[in-house]
Amino acid sequence: MTGVPFLFNNQDVTKCFVNLHGAINLYRRQNNQEMLKIQTFTFNPFSENTYVLYDETKEAVIIDPGCYEQRELNELYSFIETNGLKPVKILNTHAHIDHVLGVAPVKRKYGIPFLLHKIDEPLLKAVKTYAPNYGFVLFEEPEIDTYLTEGKDVTFGKTTLKVIFVPGHAPGHVAFVNDESRMVVGGDVLFRQSIGRTDLPGGDFNTLLNSIRTKMFTLPDDYTVYAGHMQPTTIGYEKKHNPFLNEAI
Numbered sequence: 406m407t408g409v410p411f412l413f414n415n416q417d418v419t420k421c422f423v424n425l426h427g428a429i430n431l432y433r434r435q436n437n438q439e440m441l442k443i444q445t446f447t448f449n450p451f452s453e454n455t456y457v458l459y460d461e462t463k464e465a466v467i468i469d470p471g472c473y474e475q476r477e478l479n480e481l482y483s484f485i486e487t488n489g490l491k492p493v494k495i496l497n498t499h500a501h502i503d504h505v506l507g508v509a510p511v512k513r514k515y516g517i518p519f520l521l522h523k524i525d526e527p528l529l530k531a532v533k534t535y536a537p538n539y540g541f542v543l544f545e546e547p548e549i550d551t552y553l554t555e556g557k558d559v560t561f562g563k564t565t566l567k568v569i570f571v572p573g574h575a576p577g578h579v580a581f582v583n584d585e586s587r588m589v590v591g592g593d594v595l596f597r598q599s600i601g602r603t604d605l606p607g608g609d610f611n612t613l614l615n616s617i618r619t620k621m622f623t624l625p626d627d628y629t630v631y632a633g634h635m636q637p638t639t640i641g642y643e644k645k646h647n648p649f650l651n652e653a654i
């Protein structure tokens with residue numbers, strides 16, 4: 406006698422959630438509730454991800470501008486121009502060289518403020534001392550206009566980004582969460598099946614794991630993580646498959 410077949414297996418459950426998420430997005434589109442849009446650029450020899458977030462108001466924020474070569478700056482500028490966007494802020498997750506190479510020129514181009522967590526200010530100040538060793542002789546140190554703080558939201562257009570403090574890879578590292586679009590721009594904290602390195606100044610392995618467990622992994626499983634390097638992932642996928650974390654959960 407054969408057993409009663411299962412109504413669904415794990416794969417079907419996953420599909421079901423994906424379909425539900427898709428249906429919500431479709432509902433929003435049909436009801437003219439335009440969603441936050443995100444554009445990814447991969448810049449500089451470190452293959453760093455720079456993100457432009459914008460909504461239907463066309464206001465935009467630029468997160469971690471790592472553009473250094475003129476062609477990279479032009480790629481960013483032409484995307485902004487083609488889409489009629491109005492950048493209003495530069496936000497940084499942290500101040501490592503690969504994430505700040507483009508801050509000064511982009512800030513000058515649009516005359517917009519640069520926001521960073523205060524604890525990463527010494528890291529930013531250190532960049533000019535080692536940038537030439539990496540060949541970045543044109544690096545200019547940008548001035549910080551506003552300090553980012555956990556719990557103090559950042560807004561542009563009709564969009565609100567929650568700021569969460571996630572130190573460990575860098576001492577003043579933050580991530581930007583948008584609940585409507587169910588996503589987080591996470592910098593170098595959590596990567597697809599990996600985590601940020603902790604051997605750089607101010608890095609600490611246990612602090613990083615704690616940030617991921619208490620701040621990232623408390624976000625819903627379907628939230629997309631847009632990381633500072635490599636392709637996006639989701640909170641749920643990393644809870645299951647991240648070799649640095651899943652054993653401890």
Ligand SMILES: [Zn+2]
Pocket residue numbers: 499501574575593
């Ligand atoms: Zn970094």
Ligand SMILES: [Zn+2]
Pocket residue numbers: 451453501503504593633634
């Ligand atoms: Zn990085």
